Amino acid sequence: MSKMLTTDHGADKSVVDLLRFLLDTEKVSGVLTLRKTNTSGSLDYGLLTRSQELDRAVPLMPVMPANAAQSLSLITPTQKPIAVVVKPCELRGFVERIKREQGSLDNVLTLSPTCGGVIPLDTYIKKSKDNLTKDYYKQVKAGEIPESIRPTCKACEYFVPMTADITVSVVGEQNLDSKCRFILNSDKAVSMTEGFGSVENGDLDAKILDDHLKKREKEKKALFESIKFKQDGLDGMIDVFGKCIGCHGCSRVCPICYCLLCDFESRNFDQNVSLFEKELEQKGALRLPPDTLFFHLGRMSHMSFSCVGCGQCTDVCPADIPVASVFKKIGENTAALFDYVPGKDVNEDIPVLVFKEEEFKELGE
Amino acid sequence: MGKTFNPKITAFLCKWCSYTGADLAGTSRLQYPTAIIPIKVMCSSRVDPVFLIRAFLKGADGVLIGGCHPGDCHYESGNYHTRRRFAILQSIFDSLNLEKDRLRLSWISASEGPKFARVCNEFTDKIQKMGPNPTRKNMFI
Structure with a gap:
């Protein structure tokens, strides 16, 4: 059974609170999170070192202005500990980059939500943002697949982060605006969050995620047929x-x-x-x-x-x-071909770097 | 080009085994088709899948990689990597419904001159039956 930490605030605020806690207690020296660039609503990833900077942070915003895996490669390995809030696929992308010696997870505390999907940049820029995210969260809370997200997100089966230290429960969370559950997957996560809130045993709701997975699988089939x-x-x-x-x-x-x-x-x-x-x-x-x-x-x-x-x-x-x-x-x-799932395990080599003598015997007559 | 179809097959041959095998086929006076255009590489693993794609899209009717038998690689493990990459490329061709039969991987050792001639004959026959690669003509790629 994993450890779970619950707060009485909405998810976005809780994550910001946790980041602020980590910065204030000097457990990390910086946090990488999505934030509002200015009042017009444009977004970017920022590596923030002062807790007042977090006022503009929107860590769980369902938008991907850049795939954070690339940014993480730029700033790691880091001498000082940092915390990062990224989407599950960004984390998987980063793990794939680490396998290619383009970064490191040392000194990095990873937070990742169970992901409801990402709104395409084009839609996000052109449409009214309030309505967009309102509709989005309405469907995410109900465990449905939001209509506005990217086609590949709809068809994504890996919406539960694979290697995150802390998982933020979002998909199917009815009380997303008033409660937030953090699942602490590693000892590092437990020690870093010590003092932030009371920790108990608990885990993600398997049934809700299973139901959601079935919907995604159906979407995937439809997507593959459509292309x-x-x-x-x-x-x-x-x-x-x-x-x-x-x-x-x-x-x-x-x-x-x-x-x-x-x-x-x-x-x-x-x-x-x-x-x-x-x-x-x-x-x-x-x-x-x-x-x-x-x-x-x-x-x-x-x-x-x-x-x-x-x-x-x-x-x-x-x-x-x-x-x-x-x-x-x-x-x-x-x-x-290689029973390989990208981003699943940082210690697994990429398929083209390794081989087994006993495979593909049928090739090369 | 006349009415008869003369296939062109690009063959990437590893210096240590397949290319030497081709030499042996020659010195043994074995007949094999003129369709084969050999390119000597130091190891079959030097052949990036991109080379095969390039040859395929530029109109080669068939593309052959010849390497040492598994376990016999001059550089110990090069051909195992070739095999993996070839499997990846085949899978891509398969998924896209491209003609993956135009790609062939064969293990031919330095002493297998007759095998080299046989592989070339077989492959050319097969390509002959498949007809010209559609990339040769009307394709704007």
């Missing part, structure tokens, strides 16, 4: 990725794509005029800019097994390509 390409093979690929303008935004915001010297950003695949001419001779026509489909297929082969399905790539795509949905589907299949 079934209209035509098979190449024509289908061109249908979906033909709109790509080659900006590489999807890989820039991806929590997994960390390579500074990305092959696709380099000139490695540039070809000279004579090669273009050769191709023209053969095909009679040429798409420009070239290699957009190549980029997506290549990226799939490099990182799809680690895809956490956060949906940031779809969010930033200027051509409205459902990148995340496709990558989630592909990624599930490639990860399944």
